[in-house]
Amino acid sequence: MNLAETSMPSHEVSSEELDATPLIEVKDLHVEFDGHVILSGITRSIKRGQTVAVIGESGCGKTVFMKTLVALIKPTTGHVMFDGRDLNRQSPAQLAQIRRRFGFVFQHAALFDSMNIFDNVAFPIRQNEPQTDEDEVRRRVRQHLLEVGLPEEVAAKYPAEISGGMQKRVGLARALVLKPELVVYDEPTTGLDPIMSDVINELILNTRRTYPVTSVVVTHDMRTARKVADRVIMFFPRRMLDAGQSQILFDGPPSGLEHAEDRRVRQFVRGEAGDRIREMSRATA
Amino acid sequence: MSSDTSSLDRYRRIDALQSRLPPTLNAWIMQWGTAIVEGISAIGDLACFTWQMLGWMFTRLPRRGTLLTNFYQVGVLSLPVVALTGTFIGMVLAVQSYYQFEAIGLASRLGVVINTSLVRELGPVLAATMLAGRVGGAMAAVLGTMRVTEQIDALTTMGADPIHYLVVPRFLACLLLIPALTIMADFMGIVGGYFYSVVILGIDRAAYLHHSREGVVGFDLFMGIFKSFFFGAIIAIVSCYRGFHCQPGAEGVGKAATAAFVYSFVLILAVDLFLNIALDSIYFMIYPQGPVLF
Numbered sequence: 001m002n003l004a005e006t007s008m009p010s011h012e013v014s015s016e017e018l019d020a021t022p023l024i025e026v027k028d029l030h031v032e033f034d035g036h037v038i039l040s041g042i043t044r045s046i047k048r049g050q051t052v053a054v055i056g057e058s059g060c061g062k063t064v065f066m067k068t069l070v071a072l073i074k075p076t077t078g079h080v081m082f083d084g085r086d087l088n089r090q091s092p093a094q095l096a097q098i099r100r101r102f103g104f105v106f107q108h109a110a111l112f113d114s115m116n117i118f119d120n121v122a123f124p125i126r127q128n129e130p131q132t133d134e135d136e137v138r139r140r141v142r143q144h145l146l147e148v149g150l151p152e153e154v155a156a157k158y159p160a161e162i163s164g165g166m167q168k169r170v171g172l173a174r175a176l177v178l179k180p181e182l183v184v185y186d187e188p189t190t191g192l193d194p195i196m197s198d199v200i201n202e203l204i205l206n207t208r209r210t211y212p213v214t215s216v217v218v219t220h221d222m223r224t225a226r227k228v229a230d231r232v233i234m235f236f237p238r239r240m241l242d243a244g245q246s247q248i249l250f251d252g253p254p255s256g257l258e259h260a261e262d263r264r265v266r267q268f269v270r271g272e273a274g275d276r277i278r279e280m281s282r283a284t285a
Numbered sequence: 286m287s288s289d290t291s292s293l294d295r296y297r298r299i300d301a302l303q304s305r306l307p308p309t310l311n312a313w314i315m316q317w318g319t320a321i322v323e324g325i326s327a328i329g330d331l332a333c334f335t336w337q338m339l340g341w342m343f344t345r346l347p348r349r350g351t352l353l354t355n356f357y358q359v360g361v362l363s364l365p366v367v368a369l370t371g372t373f374i375g376m377v378l379a380v381q382s383y384y385q386f387e388a389i390g391l392a393s394r395l396g397v398v399i400n401t402s403l404v405r406e407l408g409p410v411l412a413a414t415m416l417a418g419r420v421g422g423a424m425a426a427v428l429g430t431m432r433v434t435e436q437i438d439a440l441t442t443m444g445a446d447p448i449h450y451l452v453v454p455r456f457l458a459c460l461l462l463i464p465a466l467t468i469m470a471d472f473m474g475i476v477g478g479y480f481y482s483v484v485i486l487g488i489d490r491a492a493y494l495h496h497s498r499e500g501v502v503g504f505d506l507f508m509g510i511f512k513s514f515f516f517g518a519i520i521a522i523v524s525c526y527r528g529f530h531c532q533p534g535a536e537g538v539g540k541a542a543t544a545a546f547v548y549s550f551v552l553i554l555a556v557d558l559f560l561n562i563a564l565d566s567i568y569f570m571i572y573p574q575g576p577v578l579f
Contacts, residue, residue, distance in 0.1 A: 072438055096444045104442040110435040114354075124443045174443075 023048045023182060023214045024069060029078035031064055038064045042078070044233065048181075049212040051204075053225035055268065056235030062218045065235065066184055069216060070102050071095055082182070100128045103175030103183040107190060109167035111159040111174070118155035121145060121174045128178060144173040148203055165196040172203055183207065185217040189224050201227045222269055234265050334448070334526050338456055341449040346457075355454040359420050360462035364469065370415050371470035374407050375399060375477030383486055393492035397500030399478035404471045404501060409509040410557055412470035413516035416463055417549035421524035424455055425545035428528025429538040437529070447529070456521040463517030464510050471509060504571060508564050515560060516553050523549045 022045035029042040038061045046052050056062050067073040068080055071087040080087045082098060090098060111120045121141045125132055145155060148169040159167055168188060175183055185204065189197035201224050207213055208228075219225055225232055267273075303311055346352070378399045386392045428451060431437050437447045475497075482488045524545040531541040569575065 067438070070442055072441060092446065096446065099442055099444045102442055104439065106435050106439060108434060110439040112436055112439070113430075113434075123445075127443055127445050 021048065022046055023083060024216075025079075025081040026069070027079040027081070029065075029068065029080065030076050031061070031068060031073065032076050039068070039075075046214060046216065048214055049208075050231065051208065051215040051217065051229050053229035053232045054216060054218045054235065055220070055222075055225055055232060057268070058220075060235040062235050063186065066186060066216060066218050070099065070104060070182075070184055100124075100178060101181045103178070103180035105168070105171050105175045105183065105185045105188055107186040107188075109159070109164075109171035111167055111170055113159055116156055116158050117145070117150075117162070117170050120159070120170060121155075121177055124174060124178050140177060141173075144177050145170075147176075147206070148173045149199065165192050165199070168192065168196075168200060169203070172200070176207060179211060179213075181214060183213055183215045185215065185219070187219055187221075188217065189219065189221045197221060197224065198227075200224075204228045222271070225269075234268065330530075331522070331526055334452075334529070335522055337448050338452050338522070338525075341446065341453050342456070345449065347450060347454045351450065351454050352457065355458040356462060358423075359416075359455070359458035360465065363416060363419055363462075363466055366415060366419060367412050367466045367470050368473045370411055371403075371408060371473030372477035374411055374470070375403060375474035375479075376481040378402060378407070378474075379478045379481040379486065383482070392486070392488050394496045394500075395482050395488060396478065396493045396497030399482070400475055400497050400501045401505055403474040403478070404505045404509045406509070406557075406561075408471040408474055409467045409513045409516060410553065412467045413463065413513060413520065413553050414550060416459075416466065416516075417520050417524075417553065418546050420459065421520045421545045421549045422542045424521070424524040425528040425531070426538055426542040428525060429531030429541040432529060432531045433533055433538060452521075452525045452529075455525055456518070459517040459521035460514060461517075463520065464513040467510060467513035467516075471506070502572065504568055508568070511564070512557060512560050515556050519552045519556060520549050523552060 024046040026042055026044045029039055030037070031039040042065065054062050054065065064073060068075055071080065071090075074088060082101075085098065087095065087098065111117075112123070115123070118138075118141055121144055122137050125137050125140060141155065142152060145152070150166060150169055150173070154162060154166065154170075159170070162170070172188075188200050188204065192200065204215065204217065204224075205228055208215070215228070217224065217228055306314075379395060382395055382398050383392060386395050386398075428437070431451070437451070440447045440450055479493065479497075483490045483493055527541045527545040527548070531537050
C-alpha cells in the first residue's frame with residue numbers, strides 16, 4: 001500500500017501546510033543485533049506535517065525503528081533519509097547539526113537528574129544556540145513550560161521532586177523548545193492516568209496547531225493513536241504494515257488489507273487476545 | 286557464488302573437525318575462544334572510546350560550568366577521605382617499622398623509610414585505590430544510570446556528544462586533581478608518621494627531621510606524582526567506559542560500578558609495576574649510588 005496515495009490528515013493542519021515531499025524516507029531497512037533480526041526490509045516514507053502512530057505488540061521492533069529514525073541506532077543495511085540526506089552517511093558533526101531539527105520525547109522523560117527543570121528545558125538552547133543571551137533563554141523556557149501547563153515555580157525543582165506526568169510535560173517542553181521539524185514520541189502516555197494521558201494528547205495536537213511539525217508517535221494507547229494520528233503503522237515481528245488512516249482504522253468499515261492482517265490489526269486495536277493464546281501455547285510446546 | 290561455496294566448505298570442514306573432538310574439549314575450546322574474541326573486542330572498543338575522548342579534548346573543551354562541577358566532585362569532595370587515608374598510612378608505617386628499627390638502634394631514621402615509602406609508592410597507589418572506589422565507582426554508577434534511563438540518548442538527540450559532555454570533564458578532573466590529591470595524601474602521611482614517631486613513640490624530633498630530609502630526594506616526589514597522572518587517567522577512562530556500557534537495570538548499574546573499581550585497581554597495580562621499573566632505571570642513572578637510607 002502506498003502511503004502517498006492514501007494519506008489524508010484528519011486534524012487541524014490544512015493541506016496547504018503540508019509539503020508534498022516526504023521529510024523521512026526509510027528504504028529497505030534491516031537491523032539485527034548479534035545475528036538476531038529485529039527489522040527486515042522496511043520501506044516507508046512520512047510526509048511533512050503528518051502525524052504517524054506506530055503501534056504493535058511489545059518486542060516487535062517499534063522502539064528500534066524509532067531510534068533508527070533519529071540515528072540513535074545504525075541500521076545493519078538500508079537507508080534512513082531525513083530531508084533528502086542519508087543519516088548513515090553523515091559525519092558525527094553533520095549528524096549533530098541534523099539532530100537539532102529533531103525533538104525526542106522519551107518514555108520515562110529522560111530528564112537530567114543533576115539539573116533542575118529550568119536547566120533541563122534550557123539545555124537544547126544552550127547546546128545548539130550558544131549565542132542566545134540568558135534573558136532570551138529564560139523567556140523561551142518560561143514560555144514552553146507555560147505551554148505544557150507547568151507553573152513557574154516548577155522551574156527551580158529537580159526531576160525527582162515532580163510527578164511522572166509533570167516529568168513527561170517537561171520532556172515535551174524540552175523536545176519542543178527549538179521548534180523541531182520532526183518530533184518522535186516514545187509511548188508518551190504510558191503510566192499516566194486517563195486525564196493526564198488526554199492532557200498529553202492535547203499538547204501533541206496543540207503543537208501541530210502551532211506549526212506544521214511532523215510527528216511519529218510510538219504508542220500502545222489506542223486512544224492516543226486515534227486522537228493524534230493521521231495514519232497508523234502496525235509492527236509485526238520483523239516487518240510492518242500500513243494500517244491506513246486512523247479514522248478509517250478505528251471507526252470505518254474493514255480496510256483493503258488481506259483478511260488475516262485486517263483481523264489481526266483490528267484485534268490489536270480493540271485489545272482482544274483472539275488467537276494469541278493458542279499461538280503462544282503452540283510456540284511454547 | 287564461488288566464495289559462498291568455499292565458505293560453506295570451510296564450515297563443513299570445521300563441523301567435521303568438531304564432531305571428531307570430545308564434547309568437553311569442544312566446549313572448552315568454545316568457551317576460551319569466545320572469551321578471547323570478547324576480550325580483544327573490548328580492548329578495541331576501549332581504545333576507540335579513549336581515542337574519541339582525546340579527540341574532543343584537543344578540539345573543544347567543555348564549558349567552564351561543566352568542568353567546575355566535575356572538579357568539585359572529584360577534588361574537593363575527595364579531600365577529607367584522602368587526607369584521612371594518608372594520615373593513617375603514615376601512622377601505620379611508623380607502628381609497623383618502629384620495633385625493627387629500635388632493635389638495631391636506628392629508630393631516629395624511621396622518617397626516611399616512612400617518607401620514602403609514602404612519596405614513592407604508598408601515597409600514590411593508596412590514594413588512587415581510594416579514589417578508584419570513591420570517584421570511579423560513583424562515575425560508573427552515574428553514567429550507568431544515565432545510560433539505563435536513556436539520559437545519554439537524550440543528550441545525543443539534542444545534538445550534544447555524550448563523550449564530549451560527560452567523559453571529557455571527568456577525565457580532566459581525574460587527570461589534574463588526582464595528582465593534587467596524591468600530594469595531599471603524601472603530606473598528610475608525612476604528618477601522620479611524624480606525629481606517631483615523635484609525639485607517641487618519643488623519637489628525637491631534630492634527628493627524625495634531619496634524617497627524613499636526607500633520605501627523600503626530589504626524584505622520589507616526582508616519581509609518585511608522575512605515576513598519579515597515569516592512575517588518574519586509568520580511573521577516569523575505565524569508570525566512564527564501564528558506565529557507558531552498562532547493562533540494563535539496577536543489577537547492571539551495580540555491576541558497572543563494581544567492574545569500574547576492580548578493573549581500575551588491577552590496572553593501577555599493573556601500570557605501577559611497569560612505571561616503577563622504568564622510573565627506577567632513570568633514578569639509577571641520576572643517582573648511581575642508589576637511595577641513602579643509613
